[in-house]
Amino acid sequence: xxxxxxxxxxxxxxxxxxxxxxxxxxxxxxxxxxxxxxxxxxxxxxxxxxxxxxxxxxxxxxxxxxxxxxxxxxxxxxxxxxxxxxxxxxxxxxxxxxxxxxxxxxxxxxxxxxxxxxxxxxxxxxxxxxxxxxxxxxxxxxxxxx
Ligand code: DQA
Numbered sequence: 001x002x003x004x005x006x007x008x009x010x011x012x013x014x015x016x017x018x019x020x021x022x023x024x025x026x027x028x029x030x031x032x033x034x035x036x037x038x039x040x041x042x043x044x045x046x047x048x049x050x051x052x053x054x055x056x057x058x059x060x061x062x063x064x065x066x067x068x069x070x071x072x073x074x075x076x077x078x079x080x081x082x083x084x085x086x087x088x089x090x091x092x093x094x095x096x097x098x099x100x101x102x103x104x105x106x107x108x109x110x111x112x113x114x115x116x117x118x119x120x121x122x123x124x125x126x127x128x129x130x131x132x133x134x135x136x137x138x139x140x141x142x143x144x145x146x
Pocket of ligand 1: 010011075078100101102
């Protein structure tokens with residue numbers, strides 16, 4: 001009944017960074033909300049953020065089999081990282097790709113995700129609620145199956 005929240009580069013700067021695009025909330029706020037939400041469903045939520053592609057790759061490997069699911073905002077690596085795509089393909093634990101902004105309404109280079117095809121699903125464009133909706137997808141599913 002454990003979920004893992006993963007965030008990629010620059011997500012540690014939420015609340016300071018491009019507030020018009022990403023809002024005023026911080027990563028700590030998201031973490032707290034998701035931990036509370038998981039608790040409401042009798043689950044647990046761990047959190048990992050890194051600005052380094054290799055550390056995110058290691059985290060996916062280590063998470064394999066340890067979690068019911070992973071919520072992952074790969075940030076800019078979404079659009080570039082074959083390594084993260086291959087890591088998601090290599091593990092059995094399902095990953096939901098999460099984006100705060102509606103990447104499809106932004107620059108063309110954000111329209112493509114290298115990761116999405118290997119993910120269980122994708123939630124995009126709901127601000128901070130993108131994380132919440134992704135968490136609910138797993139938590140509701142968890143509740144149905146156990
Ligand atoms: C993002 C969208 C990416 O294109 C961007 O590089 C980010 C954040 C989002 O959550 O909207 O850093 O993943």
